[in-house]
Amino acid sequence: xxxxxxxxxxxxxxxxxxxxxxxxxxxxxxxxxxxxxxxxxxxxxxxxxxxxxxxxxxxxxxxxxxxxxxxxxxxxxxxxxxxxxxxxxxxxxxxxxxxxxxxxxxxxxxxxxxxxxxxxxxxxxxxxxxxxxxxxxxxxxxxxxxxxxxxxxxxxxxxxxxxxxxxxxxxxxxxxxxxxxxxxxxxxxxxxxxxxxxxxxxxxxxxxxxxxxxxxxxxxxxxxxxxxxxxxxxxxxxxxxxxxxxxxxxxxxxxxxxxxxxxxxxxxxxxxxxxxxxxxxxxxxxxxxxxxxxxxxxxxxxxxxxx
Numbered sequence: 001x002x003x004x005x006x007x008x009x010x011x012x013x014x015x016x017x018x019x020x021x022x023x024x025x026x027x028x029x030x031x032x033x034x035x036x037x038x039x040x041x042x043x044x045x046x047x048x049x050x051x052x053x054x055x056x057x058x059x060x061x062x063x064x065x066x067x068x069x070x071x072x073x074x075x076x077x078x079x080x081x082x083x084x085x086x087x088x089x090x091x092x093x094x095x096x097x098x099x100x101x102x103x104x105x106x107x108x109x110x111x112x113x114x115x116x117x118x119x120x121x122x123x124x125x126x127x128x129x130x131x132x133x134x135x136x137x138x139x140x141x142x143x144x145x146x147x148x149x150x151x152x153x154x155x156x157x158x159x160x161x162x163x164x165x166x167x168x169x170x171x172x173x174x175x176x177x178x179x180x181x182x183x184x185x186x187x188x189x190x191x192x193x194x195x196x197x198x199x200x201x202x203x204x205x206x207x208x209x210x211x212x213x214x215x216x217x218x219x220x221x222x223x224x225x226x227x228x229x230x231x232x233x234x235x236x237x238x239x240x241x242x243x244x245x246x247x248x249x250x251x252x253x254x255x256x257x258x259x260x261x262x263x264x265x266x267x268x269x270x271x272x273x274x275x276x277x278x279x280x281x282x283x284x285x286x287x288x289x290x291x292x293x294x295x296x297x298x299x300x301x302x303x304x305x306x307x
Contacts, residue, residue, distance in 0.1 A: 001029050001247075002115060004064070004108070005240075006129030006172075007047045008038020009080035009225040014128055014240035015048065016218060019055040020305045021248045029059055030115060033108035036066045037129040037175060039084025045101050046093060047084050053096045054221060061101065064108030064133040068176035079229055086228035092221075112137040116147040126247050127153040128240040130172050135179035138186060150190055154243035155180060156263070156273040157196045158289050169271030170196040173263060177271045181263040184273070188260075188285035194243045195273070198290050206295040207236050210302045218306035238302070245301060246290050252301075255292040260284040 003018060005011040015032070022029050034044045041063060048061055083089035092098075104111070112133060115123055125148065127134060134151060137144040155172040164174035173180040184191065214223040226236055245252050260276045275289070 001027055002031050002033060002125045004033045004125060004127045004133050006035050006037025007044030008084045009086055009229060010240040011038060011128045012047050012051045012225055013222050014244045015051050016055055017241045017244045017305050019057050025248060031060045031062055031111055033062045033064050033133055035064045035129045035133055038080055041066045043084050045103055046089055049098055049101045050092045053098060061103050062106060062108035062111045065136060068132055069135060069178040081228040085225045088224050108133050109136045113141055113144050116144045120147045121149040123148055124150045128243060130175040131179040131183045132176045135182045138182060145186055148190060151187055152192045152247045154194045154240055156193050158275050159197050160272055161197050165271050168269055174271035177263055177265050181265055184261060184263050184287060188287045192288045194246055194290045199237055199239045199242060201292055206299055207238060209299045210238060211236060213303045213306050216306055222306055252293045252297045253290055254294050256288055256290050258286040258288050261287050
């Protein structure tokens with residue numbers, strides 16, 4: 001497994017969750033690849049190192065793309081403050097005495113390609129940010145898409161709900177629509193998506209329960225790094241951890257659909273995923289969309305991670 005991340009607060013919570021579940025389920029995480037998004041990529045490397053130190057793991061980190069495919073602009077949001085950890089990065093770097101990072105010389109895109117050729121259908125890539133790194137690997141060689149096992153992404157929408165581009169686009173697709181368009185089109189049969197609608201289907205009660213476990217070191221850390229999102233949105237959203245749970249605990253999934261779709265690239269709908277709900281052509285390339293999960297299992301699992 002490779003986790004591709006833009007390393008904001010919910011990504012770091014997702015990584016903490018992934019490290020815990022990987023150990024329990026004998027899943028090997030062979031690398032973590034970075035992209036700009038919820039944090040600048042240099043901050044992202046620091047944030048990944050912090051969560052690895054807290055979790056007691058040591059996984060190679062690969063620096064990836066800091067710009068999107070078409071517009072070539074630097075990708076960065078402020079959902080979790082300037083550092084991606086709601087202003088707590090410097091404190092944790094000092095407390096944990098972090099002076100070195102597990103940053104590899106190899107570019108993330110080349111690592112993705114190398115891993116696909118080595119592990120073939122056994123390789124699963126979990127994407128917690130924009131799909132730029134995966135799209136660049138596809139553009140660099142057709143062998144990547146031919147060999148890859150699965151891509152599981154927190155991205156897109158199924159009913160046109162979102163919080164970007166006047167409310168029709170989800171953030172990760174909005175950040176790089178061209179990359180998403182390529183991945184959704186070419187890798188459809190190998191793509192599992194956790195859309196924005198699945199995120200907001202999780203009840204406020206469940207989300208509140210998740211963050212009640214804040215007396216442990218890990219629990220306090222998770223609550224602190226979400227402070228930026230809580231302040232900005234007046235509620236928490238557990239987007240990226242939900243993606244990790246769906247990828248590593250398939251029994252948590254209670255509802256899903258398979259449908260053809262297309263990422264809109266022009267006009268007011270740019271960045272929206274247009275799902276062909278009435279098209280049931282078995283020959284069409286269909287993407288799998290996760291719609292709902294077992295919330296009791298979600299609460300218990302995330303409590304166990306920080307307990």
